Amino acid sequence: MEEERNMERGMTADQLLGALWRRKALVGAIAAVVFLVGAAIVMTRPSMYEASVVVRVEPQRPGEEMVQRTVSEIIEQRLLTVRQELLARPVLQKAIEEMNLYPELVSEKGMESAVAQMRKDLTIRVEGETAFELTYANRDPQVAAQVANRLPTIFSEETLKIRQAQAARATELFNEEMVALGKAVSNWETKISQFKVDHLGELPEQMEMNMRGLERVSHQLQTKSEELRVAEARRSDLARARNAVDSEAGRLEAAESGLTRSLVNARTTWTDDHPEVKRLQTELDRMTARRKEAEGRLWAERAERTRVATLIGNIQQEIQDLQKQAEAYQGRLNNTPRWAHELAVMNRDYEIARTKYQSVVSRKVEAEIAQELEAKSAESLFNVISPAGVPATPARPDRMAGMLIVFLLALGLGVLTAAVLEMRDDSLRDGTEVRQRLTLPVLAVVPEMQGKTERRILMPASGARNSVSNPTSLN
Template sequence: MEEERNMERGMTADQLLAALWRRKALVGAIAAAVFAVGAAIVMTRPSMYEASVVVRVEPQRPGEEMVQRTVSELIEQRLLTVRQELLARPVLQKAIEEMNLYPDIVSEKGMESAVAQMRKDLTVRVEGDTAFELTYANRDPQVAAQVANRLPDIFSAETLKIRQTQAARATDLFNQEMGSLGTAVSSWERKIAQFKVDHLGELPEQMEMNMRGLERVSQLMQTKSEELRVAEARRSDLARARNAVDSDAGRLEAAENGVTRALVQARTQWTEDHPEIKRLTSELDNLTAKRKEAEGRLWAERAERTRVAQLIESIQKEIVDLQQQAESYQARLNNTPRWAHELAVMNRDYEITRTKYQSVVSRKVEAELAQELEAKSAKSLFNVISPAGVPAIPARPDRMTGMMIALLVALGLGVLTGAVLEMRDDSLRDGAEVRERLTLPVLAVVPDMHGKTERRILMPASGARNSVSSPTSLN
């Protein structure tokens, strides 16, 4: 309890100074020891030299209005992530391997630890909209400058490699897409061609031809119907005339037979020079000629009837053929709307595929051009506007500041130690402390004689009976 009260009591500045002066040897020793340790730490820390390089990112040329680029990210946009990309393992590992950095760390802990250490030694800061500053720290100023100047080249090479890879991947993608779309276009063309062959005559573009054909067949049917009507009328007339011709030929044939019999009978009675025989012979010749003429007319009428019958049959066949043609044309016209819809769907899909194919072909050409431009403009994208020089003085540690901090820490620990010891000390050094810490009244104070002998008798206070205070020594 007494110790807690001692810790809780306060100290004035004078008391603190007095306490430190009483313990000046201890406070000085502690401050000197702490300062020595701090100074040793500051002085033994290795000197680190920093070299900085400023790189400007040049805008891409030509612009988007001239060439449609396949790498969507503009080079200027990479400034937003330049720190992450510069500190990425591929860039740092290539620099470590190329310049043989951190050989001890690589051999003992591996490449990952070396990359982690290099990340600690690198500082990247974006400057404005199109530039960034890279600072590298190393114990060797020559190495610091070399690494600072080399890192932008490595970063540029890696960045351009990525962009060229993206451009090449886009070109390959367009090539593959163009091949698949080309196959699809050829397939649609074959389907449409086969569809037109399968439905030849029923296609929409042939509708007008079919309508004209149907109209022509209808007119022919009307003409043949009229010819059929005339031929049938002719056949009726020949049928009516046939009986009369047959009767005339039969009558002449009967008369000829009668004259022939009379001539035969007359020849049995008379000679050839007889007038009766000459008359009968002349009459027979006349009847024979008329019979033959009548039979000729009969054969002609029969031939005409045969011809008319054949004509009628031919016209009827032609009419049947024309009717079939008309039905065929009508069927084509009836099927045209159906095939027109299917063909329109096929043509629509074909046009969509062909449009995609043409677009991909155009994009492929642009992708190839963009790939060439990426390769040609590779060297001009990153421009070092302020190369790193060899640093003359180390950037850290700041030994003067470190020594000041060590001195302040040493003094602080010395003062703190003296104050703590003073607060834990229970000694009473003056009357004020006695009156503050004791509940008894103080009658007198015997000062420190510093080795001299002095005797004082403390007389009891007035009013006290038979009370004598023994002398007390205050240290």
């Protein structure tokens, strides 16, 4: 209960100052110890030097109007990813291995710990729209400057490797796609060629030729039909004339036979010089000539009939051939729409495959050009516009600020200690405290006796000393 009352008791500024004065030795000792320990910590902390380099991200050249890059990225996006890429393990590990950074950490805890420590020592800040500032902290100012200047180069080299790998992969993918599409185009060309061979004469591009052929055959049919009509008419005429010729030849032959018998009979009666014999001989000769002439006409008519019959047969055969040709042309024309649809579908698929193939070939060429450009434009990706110099003074720790903080901390701890001890002290310092704590009337307040003379005046005898409390007990 007494302790709780002591804790609840407040302190005025005068009381606090009095407590500090009474315990000045303790406060001074605590403050001195804390200050010395803090000062030792501040002064023994290693100095860290910071070196900064400003790097500008250059736009890609040549532009997209010259060649379509397979690895393209605008500057704004590039700046957003710079921090992640700079702090990536490949870049930091290469810098650690190349410049032998954190050797103790690498040997004790491995490369991962060294990379994590280097991330802590690096600060990246975007400057404007096209640049960023890289700051590296190290105990050695020379190392800080060297690492700050070397990191952008390593970053550029690693970025170039990644971009070249991406460009090479894009080229490889385009090449694989080109081979596959080339096979597809060849297959479609083979199918279309075989289709045209299988349906030769019935293709859409041959439709006009078939129409002209059908028109030509139709005209020939008309001509041959007219020739057949004329030949059949001639055959009919020859058939009607045949009977007359046969009758005339038979009549002349019979007359010749009769004259021959008469001449034979006359010669048996008369000599050859007899007028009757001569007359019969003359008539016989004339009749024989007429018979031969009639027989010649008969043979000529027979030959003409044979010729006309042959002509009619030939014309009929030609008409049949022409009709077959007309049917063939008509069949081709009838089949053309169906094959035209199938061929159009095949040509459409072929054109799609060929267009894709040409596009991939074009993009493959562009990818190869872009791959070459990536190698040539490697140094222009990042341009150091403000290289890091060797820092002359450490960036941290700030020893002046540290000493000030340690001093304030030591002083505050001393004051706090004095205040706590004062609040736990049960001594009565003045009459006010006596009235508050003892609830008794105060008759007199004896000031503190500072020396032996003052004490003798107030307490001359031992009895008096025993009857009056020592004022120092109030302390």
